[in-house]
Amino acid sequence: MYIKNGKGKHMKCFYCDNEVRWNNDFDTEEIPEETYNASEYSIVSMYQCDKCDTWYEVFHTKKETNGD
């Protein structure tokens, strides 16, 4: 999902092509909401487009499963 631009993480809005603003990274385990908690990913990054007000949640880094 990241578009590398030579200076770290950059992502363009899918809708208006504006560069989205990074908001925060969260550990899905620490968010008391099942949608995140039950995720198979351990990190969720929040991005926001200031131009068209689109909100992005990028799930990454798969949780390690010990074969349940």
Ligand SMILES: [Zn+2]
């Ligand atoms: Zn946008």
